[in-house]
Amino acid sequence: MDNVTISSGSPLPVELTRFDAAAKGAGVNLTWATATEKSNDHFDVQRSATGGVFQTIGSVQGQGNTTNAHEYAFVDSRPLAGLSYYRLRQVDTDGTSAYSPVATVQTKLGGEVAAYPNPSAGTVTLPASTGPVRYRVFNALGQTLLSGQAAGEAQLDVSKLTKGTFYLELTTEAGHTTQRLMRE
Numbered sequence: 001m002d003n004v005t006i007s008s009g010s011p012l013p014v015e016l017t018r019f020d021a022a023a024k025g026a027g028v029n030l031t032w033a034t035a036t037e038k039s040n041d042h043f044d045v046q047r048s049a050t051g052g053v054f055q056t057i058g059s060v061q062g063q064g065n066t067t068n069a070h071e072y073a074f075v076d077s078r079p080l081a082g083l084s085y086y087r088l089r090q091v092d093t094d095g096t097s098a099y100s101p102v103a104t105v106q107t108k109l110g111g112e113v114a115a116y117p118n119p120s121a122g123t124v125t126l127p128a129s130t131g132p133v134r135y136r137v138f139n140a141l142g143q144t145l146l147s148g149q150a151a152g153e154a155q156l157d158v159s160k161l162t163k164g165t166f167y168l169e170l171t172t173e174a175g176h177t178t179q180r181l182m183r184e
Contacts, residue, residue: 013038014062014090014098017069021086021103028076028105030086037063037070044089044097045074049167049178051085051102053142064093079107081177115156115168119182122159126150126170136169137161137181158183 015035022029030045040062046054063070076086084107088100115124126133135156137146145161158166161183168181 013092014040016088016090016100019088019100019103021084021105023079023105023107026077026079028079028084028086028107030074030076030103032072032088032100034063034070034072036068037066039093040064041091041093043072044091045076046087046089047076047080048085048087049080049082049169050140050142051104052140054085054087056089062090078176079105081107082179084178114179115170115181118179119184120158121184123155123157124168124181126154126156132172134171137166138169139166 014037017033017035019032020030022031032043034040041064042062043060044056045058045060047057048054057076058074060072060074083104085102085104087102089097090100091097115126118124126135132149132151133154134149135147136144137156137158138144145166146156146158150156156168158181163183166181166183167178169176169178171177
């Protein structure tokens, strides 16, 4: 990544030199570096399953004012399965904020297989899991269209959804997964 300046209207408050996301073990390691900082209060670490709607999953204190390079790190210990999108929201001491470029990472959670068939015209079978699974089907705007609780291998009726791309979020005691789901 080339040097990127995160700016909120004032001259060069934070000069971000790197932002990376990498799957490691059961988590995702996020690392970034700054060359200089001016009035930098903190960084909010944000994650998205779709690349459109982001949620803050943690915060890291900034250096305030410095002309020295600084390294930062954050571990997402409960990552989503599949492709995830991460970004930083840099917040100045006066409350103004700006966003970093987006970094992506591909992960798997506990070796679970995806719901099938995909694409589907009527029903999808949820992957086998230990214990109950909470499910949620949502659109690219993050709006929940279906939700509930079921056992692994249960069938989920998606026939009332319009044709298109959706996201299936599954939550078990073992973790949290999100996958794309096509309705044909």
